[in-house]
Amino acid sequence: MTPSSRLVLHDLAAFPNPARVRIALYEKGIFDQVQCVEVDVMNGEHRGEAFRAMNPDASVPCLVLEDGTALSQCTAIIEYLDAHTAAPSLTGINATERGVISMMNRRAEANLLDAVGAYFHHATAGLGPVLEQHQNRDWGLRQREVAVATLSQFNELLATQDWLAGERFSVADITAFAGMCFIGFTDIEVPETLTHLHAWHARVLARESVKAWQESLGQ
Numbered sequence: 003m004t005p006s007s008r009l010v011l012h013d014l015a016a017f018p019n020p021a022r023v024r025i026a027l028y029e030k031g032i033f034d035q036v037q038c039v040e041v042d043v044m045n046g047e048h049r050g051e052a053f054r055a056m057n058p059d060a061s062v063p064c065l066v067l068e069d070g071t072a073l074s075q076c077t078a079i080i081e082y083l084d085a086h087t088a089a090p091s092l093t094g095i096n097a098t099e100r101g102v103i104s105m106m107n108r109r110a111e112a113n114l115l116d117a118v119g120a121y122f123h124h125a126t127a128g129l130g131p132v133l134e135q136h137q138n139r140d141w142g143l144r145q146r147e148v149a150v151a152t153l154s155q156f157n158e159l160l161a162t163q164d165w166l167a168g169e170r171f172s173v174a175d176i177t178a179f180a181g182m183c184f185i186g187f188t189d190i191e192v193p194e195t196l197t198h199l200h201a202w203h204a205r206v207l208a209r210e211s212v213k214a215w216q217e218s219l220g221q
């Protein structure tokens with residue numbers, strides 16, 4: 003990897019995982035320090051040899067640092083960004099906060115975002131027959147149930163606190179928001195009765211970072 007004077011973000015802005023990193027960059031106020039390179043995911047560019055040499059996960063986003071280090075996995079990228087620019091913290095400022103945020107981020111990732119993703123990729127047409135070569139419908143349908151149960155679990159939690167990890171917006175909220183975005187690509191409905199979850203979603207949508215990401219998509 004050739005060293006660059008800037009951070010280089012390889013992604014596709016409208017996709018749920020890239021949204022996580024872009025929103026984190028806006029939260030940290032450093033989006034303009036990043037050069038964005040669009041990856042042609044729909045035509046499988048991310049599975050080609052050149053991309054996999056940079057990111058063996060064959061997924062977006064991938065952030066290439068000034069020294070050429072390539073980071074994939076949103077949680078890792080956002081940890082890097084949080085350490086790169088101190089405030090505002092997205093991953094916690096003391097031991098307890100870091101532990102709770104990490105736990106909630108993992109729950110949001112495994113039980114909502116990735117569960118919706120598994121449903122989308124395994125039990126629907128997903129990204130189409132060229133890219134969806136290893137579907138397992140039963141697994142996809144089970145993950146749909148996990149996602150739906152998680153919506154209710156988060157709704158209960160949000161009855162007593164504004165944000166998923168407590169009283170402060172964190173990376174866990176970004177991950178869960180990406181899960182809600184992914185739901186928009188599926189037939190999963192978020193019941194109106196989950197009022198606390200809907201109120202949280204409205205709070206996330208009102209954040210400047212999320213508005214900036216949406217504006218960048220022309221929404």
Ligand SMILES: N[C@@H](CCC(=O)N[C@@H](CS)C(=O)NCC(=O)O)C(=O)O
Binds near residue numbers: 077
């Ligand atoms: N756990 C990964 C997930 C990345 C991921 O799955 N990204 C999707 C876009 S939202 C992707 O690259 N999909 C390509 C494919 O499924 O082939 C992360 O946190 O970055």
